[in-house]
Amino acid sequence: MAKKSAPHKTSNKRASGEPAAAHAPEAQPVYGSAEFSTRRGEGGELHQDVDQSGSNDSGASHLTTNHGMRISDNQNSLKSGDRGPTLLEDFVLREKIFHFDHERVPERIVHARGSAAHGVFECTKPIPGLTRASLLSEKGKKTPVFTRFSTVAGGAGSVDTPRDVRGFSVKFYTDEGNWDLVGNNIPVFFIQDAIKFPDLIHSVKMEADRGYPQAASAHDTFWDFMSLMPEATHMVLWAMSDRAIPRSLRMMEGFGIHTFRFVNAQGKGTFVKFHWKPVLGMQSTVWDEAVKLAGADPDYHRRDLFEAIDGGDFPAWDLGVQTFDEDFAASLPYDILDSTKLIPEEVLPIEIVGRMTLDRNPDNFFAETEQVAFCPQNVVPGVDFSNDPLLQGRLFSYLDTQKSRLGTANFHQIPINAPKCPYANFQRDGLMQTKVPKGRANYEPNSLGEAGEINGPRASMDTGFVTFEENGERNDPTAKVRARPELFADHYSQARMFYRSQTEIEQAHIASAIVFELSKVTLAHVRAAMVANLCNVDGDLARRVAAGLAIDLPAKAKAARKIVEMEASPALSIVKNKKDTLEGRKVGILFAEGSRASDIKAVKAAVEKAGGKAMTIAPKVGGIKLDNGSMAADGQLAGTPSCTVDAIALVLTEAAAKQLCMDGAAVQFVMDAFGHLKAIGHDAGAKPLLDKAGVALDEGVTDLSGKFVKAAAKRFYDREPTVRMLA
Numbered sequence: 001m002a003k004k005s006a007p008h009k010t011s012n013k014r015a016s017g018e019p020a021a022a023h024a025p026e027a028q029p030v031y032g033s034a035e036f037s038t039r040r041g042e043g044g045e046l047h048q049d050v051d052q053s054g055s056n057d058s059g060a061s062h063l064t065t066n067h068g069m070r071i072s073d074n075q076n077s078l079k080s081g082d083r084g085p086t087l088l089e090d091f092v093l094r095e096k097i098f099h100f101d102h103e104r105v106p107e108r109i110v111h112a113r114g115s116a117a118h119g120v121f122e123c124t125k126p127i128p129g130l131t132r133a134s135l136l137s138e139k140g141k142k143t144p145v146f147t148r149f150s151t152v153a154g155g156a157g158s159v160d161t162p163r164d165v166r167g168f169s170v171k172f173y174t175d176e177g178n179w180d181l182v183g184n185n186i187p188v189f190f191i192q193d194a195i196k197f198p199d200l201i202h203s204v205k206m207e208a209d210r211g212y213p214q215a216a217s218a219h220d221t222f223w224d225f226m227s228l229m230p231e232a233t234h235m236v237l238w239a240m241s242d243r244a245i246p247r248s249l250r251m252m253e254g255f256g257i258h259t260f261r262f263v264n265a266q267g268k269g270t271f272v273k274f275h276w277k278p279v280l281g282m283q284s285t286v287w288d289e290a291v292k293l294a295g296a297d298p299d300y301h302r303r304d305l306f307e308a309i310d311g312g313d314f315p316a317w318d319l320g321v322q323t324f325d326e327d328f329a330a331s332l333p334y335d336i337l338d339s340t341k342l343i344p345e346e347v348l349p350i351e352i353v354g355r356m357t358l359d360r361n362p363d364n365f366f367a368e369t370e371q372v373a374f375c376p377q378n379v380v381p382g383v384d385f386s387n388d389p390l391l392q393g394r395l396f397s398y399l400d401t402q403k404s405r406l407g408t409a410n411f412h413q414i415p416i417n418a419p420k421c422p423y424a425n426f427q428r429d430g431l432m433q434t435k436v437p438k439g440r441a442n443y444e445p446n447s448l449g450e451a452g453e454i455n456g457p458r459a460s461m462d463t464g465f466v467t468f469e470e471n472g473e474r475n476d477p478t479a480k481v482r483a484r485p486e487l488f489a490d491h492y493s494q495a496r497m498f499y500r501s502q503t504e505i506e507q508a509h510i511a512s513a514i515v516f517e518l519s520k521v522t523l524a525h526v527r528a529a530m531v532a533n534l535c536n537v538d539g540d541l542a543r544r545v546a547a548g549l550a551i552d553l554p555a556k557a558k559a560a561r562k563i564v565e566m567e568a569s570p571a572l573s574i575v576k577n578k579k580d581t582l583e584g585r586k587v588g589i590l591f592a593e594g595s596r597a598s599d600i601k602a603v604k605a606a607v608e609k610a611g612g613k614a615m616t617i618a619p620k621v622g623g624i625k626l627d628n629g630s631m632a633a634d635g636q637l638a639g640t641p642s643c644t645v646d647a648i649a650l651v652l653t654e655a656a657a658k659q660l661c662m663d664g665a666a667v668q669f670v671m672d673a674f675g676h677l678k679a680i681g682h683d684a685g686a687k688p689l690l691d692k693a694g695v696a697l698d699e700g701v702t703d704l705s706g707k708f709v710k711a712a713a714k715r716f717y718d719r720e721p722t723v724r725m726l727a
């Protein structure tokens, strides 16, 4: 055990080389000063911390609200007279109580009661031949750790000494990211497959109807489950052994349990099982002692750990590995993917590769011990998983549970969980986001760098974690690969087929739409890159778009696969499949003073007979005098533009039409209907308005006879080139 010089009774040691927290109020940098900017700029990676200078500092001299306002009285709430009711206005009181009301988070579903400490892991025997993990690459290399020990079944407030398995979780803050080795003090487990875990835990926790016993396995449901679960027999014996009643957290072994895999720089994989050997040796209590301890000192283990570290008796464990290959695995009479089995160290010796020393108590139990979030999925390049079905289930569970326990997908930003190496990605936002990423690159790939903007980090096959390719061949269904089937690489053949299946006017619409969109793009290289892609779809399309943007036609983008010529598919065109019907469509009938009532009614009746809906529209809605009586309109002209209907009918006297020529809404009504390729039915009187709106006579412009109802069921695409320029 590492002994340090006599400590001051109440202070925590920081032998792991971290700076001691200042206990005197720290002078905060002044806004705009050089120190202020340096602090803000620290790290230089994509995620910049917002200024942390206001962090909750228990050494500060002034009591403030959470928003930094100094408090004058922390003893008396604001009242209406000293004997009157408390005022809702008292924001100091309200903030204090509000925060208190929310101080608890859900406790862990298992391993709720835990005790933890900071420390350091030192590599004593580098094993680069086995793993490329940097923490095991150099003798003497130190990696900070945070280690949490726990009981399994009891709640957070239960006792330390029940008969139970102990959790042994280590978070290594390596320079390549966090590695969480989340183990127990027993080298095997109760079950072989993750799917049984909820049943196991339900059976051991307090019984569902009565809410007891707390932190004990000596009850019906646990033993009922055990009796039906022969695979648990091995672990049951361990749990009934003195391993389950340790004398001290400092005197127990730890195990990774599952078979993991080391991977070296050449990609060679080796199976590995992890062991922690306490430098103090193992020691257990006897059952009677454990029972009495529960009453005499419910915090026996927590106190023991805290006091040892506070007193400079830093507990230490050696990290040992059992490593082996496929052949060795195959030679064993049990499966190395089965977590109910161990490999005796007499069969496969343990090689010690490093030592962990716990040398600093947490500064704050909640912030650190409670909020630490271990995830077996947190590995570093050089450490990988095996197919142990128990381990595979854990890879999902822990990440998931942290969201429910800590309330946010940003739990990795809580200081105890944050890696100590830089991290950068495009994950953004979410509850309690504390980072302020700069720039607009929040997706990848992006080419914003070409325009001199921040373009964010990139994945790297050289330095990044690469899942061990167990069976080599990418198309072997048992191989784990991050790959897509080769045929997926044909990105253009079907785009070409789609384009070539459209009518001429639809192709023009596609080209014009792309021109419109890319004209809004301010990054010239992006416009060019898009057109280069279109060259692979259809040369004519690419040329039209380039011309529409007034840019040179770029060279074709590289196609990952040869483009296959496919037959056009007429089913992909709207125009080729449209129905000329009035069903589901609406016709707008514009009338004004003096219009012939009989014509309005006739058009309406004809439209409805053809299955459409008719809507009358007039300059005023209340009631307009017609040649015969008066009529209220369904819509007011200014508020019912022709884009709200599928065709229009103009029932107007010449005098009314001339008057409407002075009304922009009326002219637009007709002009838009024509421009939107709709049918326009009209009587003779409407002519001045048609002329004013620039309506050229074509198939879609008819009198109000039966021709109109037929025309109203269509759109007149042939008209389009006469009303707008298309790309």
Ligand code: HDE
Residues within 6 Å of the ligand: 108, 109, 110, 111, 114, 148, 149, 150, 166, 167, 168, 169, 182, 183, 184, 189, 193, 194, 195, 197, 255, 256, 257, 258, 339, 372, 373, 374, 389, 390, 391, 393, 394, 397, 398, 399, 401, 402
């Ligand atoms: Fe855990 N386990 N576990 N477990 N476990 C949790 O995660 C789970 C298993 C272990 O100090 C939970 O953060 C499943 C084996 C420890 O914070 C949860 C399965 C081993 C800790 C979870 C297992 C462990 C946990 C609850 C079956 C030994 C405490 C809170 C596949 C190798 C970590 C949390 C700490 C905690 C799930 C089995 C050890 C729910 C689904 C085997 C030491 O995610």
